[in-house]
Amino acid sequence: MSDDSPLIRSLRAxxxxxxxxxxxxxxxxxxLLAAGRGDEAVAEAAxxxxxxxGDADARALMTRAMGIPPAPVPDAAEGSGFDWSAAEREVDGIVPPRFATGGSEGGGAEAPLTSDGAGDGPGDADAWEVxxxxxxxxxxxxxxxxxxxRLEAAFLAPMRNPELRxxxxxSLRGGLLLYGPPGCGKTxxxxxxxxxxxxxFLSVSLNDILDLYIGASEKNVHDVFETARRQAPCVVFLDELDALGGKRSRTHSxxxxxxxNQLLTELDGVSAAANEGVFVLAATNVPWDVDIALRRPGRLDRTLLVLPPDGPAREAILRYHLRERPIENVDLAKLVKATEDFSGADLAHLCETAAESALLDSARTGAVRMIGMKDLLGAARQIRPSTGPWFATAKNVATFANDGGTYDDLLGYLKRKRKL
Structure with missing residues (x-):
């Protein structure tokens, strides 16, 4: 750049x-950061x-360049001024612990439990592993x-081109909803x-969030996003969004x-800059069951259809699952043609079934043999693509409930495949 100092020009070279x-x-x-060129500093740190x-210095520099304040460190000396330690010593032996284990050999007591369950589990943002x-x-x-x-346009190009951004x-914020048949590689x-x-990368599902105690589930959602904000740049992946963010009108609980509601609040952020550097990706097999508010502009406002793997993808998946198995005379091109509409999970199952066939045959005859095309094509005929039922349901939704063109990409695919 023309306004670079000689030192910056030399370092660029x-x-x-x-x-x-x-x-x-x-x-x-x-x-660059010292010169007030934070966007360029972010690009170099990325x-x-x-x-x-995982380089700690690079991550810390990126956080500073984005203007994300460091997490405050609580001061143990701050407080109301009351000496809790002295009070505890004074009542020691008079007030028993709330819950104690009886009959244990060491006579020890369990940690006190709280009425809202906060002491039973992770309880704070530090418990979430990124x-x-x-x-x-x-x-x-x-x-x-x-x-x-589509991913390049939504996320990657803005990060790599700070001046254009x-x-x-x-902004460096964004939300994208991946949808499509199960087993097609969204994660x-x-x-x-x-x-x-x-x-x-922070992956979250309903099992991670849902809690027995009132208010604890919402706190878990908040803690997830607080963790991501502190460790930005971070991708928060909401798996099975239909379970975590289902339509409230259909939810009795x-x-x-x-x-x-809490998820909506966190996606908006406390302020426009709160979620800077936090990228939210979500996945679902049934986008029509996701609460419409989650797909409002500014939240998960972009959708991406992840279809069954195409020919090159099926070849790569088959090659991966056969790489450590004894095979001979395998015609991958022929096998790819025989596995149209197979999901990635279906292809993995096909390789497993073919290996099982060769193993059983070797056990019966006492002579070890390789996995061949007969095993693989036999498995392909035996396995029905798991994507079929999904497309049957999706076709009805795309045809009769395509409000605002949400499922135009799905309709286009169905017409090309003559499923419509």
Whole structure:
């Protein structure tokens, strides 16, 4: 850039010559940040995280460049001034613990339980584990070029082009809903997005959130997002969103309705900048059961149809599941044609079934043999694609309930495949 200082220009040239030199890139990012060019510093920190996932210095620099305040450290000295330790010593032996274990050999007592269950489980944001930026990239996803292009436009291009992002007013926040038949790789794609962004990955499902005690479920939702904000950049992946954020009009449980309300609040953020660097991806097999408020602009306002793997993707999946099995004379091109509409899970099951057939045959004859095309094609004929029932339901929804063109991409696919 023309307004670069000589030092920044020199460092840019050095980074271009050695893109994998993380300390050098972070030094450039520090200079850019000091010069008030935070967007460029974010881009350099993101590139550093791609070369060194989990690097603490790169993550800290990115957090500062985004303007995210560090988590406050509680001061043990602050408080009401009351000496609780002295009061505890004074009543020691007079007031018994609320709950005590009887008959234990050491005579020890369990930790006191609270009436709202807060002491029974994780209870705060520190209990949520964020996976470090992984090595999975979109290049590791076989085929699915349309999906990759949409993800590039929604998340990746703005991160890699800070000047264009600033020009077009694109923030680093975003929400995307992945939907489609079960077993087609929605979770794997979400992890690949986190890898591309050099971001942490926090996966959440209904089992993680739902709690017996009143208010605890909503607190769990809040803690998840607080964790993501503190460890930004972070991808929050909401698995099976139809269970976590189902339509409130169909929900009889006030607890589940409150969870949806809390989720809406967290997606909006306390302020416009609260969720900066937090990328929300959600997945569902039944998007028509998701509460409409979750798909309002500014929340999960973009949808992406994840279809059964195409030819190149099926070949990559089959190759992966056969890589450590004894095979011979396998014609992958022929097998790919025989597995139209198979999901990724179906293809894994096909390889397992073919291996089982060869194993049983070897056990009966006493002679070990390899897995061949006969086993694989036999398994393909035996297994019915699990995507069929999903498309049967989705066809009705796309035909009669396509409000606002929500399912135009699904209708287009069904017409191309002559399923409509």
């Amino acid at each position: 050095a980074v271009a010559a050695a893109p994998g030199d993380v300390p050098l890139r972070l030094h450039l990012a520090e200079l 590139a550093a995280l791609q070369h060194a996932p 996976d470090a930026p992984g090595t999975v990239r979109l290049a590791d996803v076989g085929g699915m070029q349309d999906v990759k292009d 600033r020009l077009y007013g694109k 794997f794609i979400a992890r690949a997005v986190a890898g591309e962004l050099g971001a942490g 006030s607890g589940l309705r409150n969870v949806v």
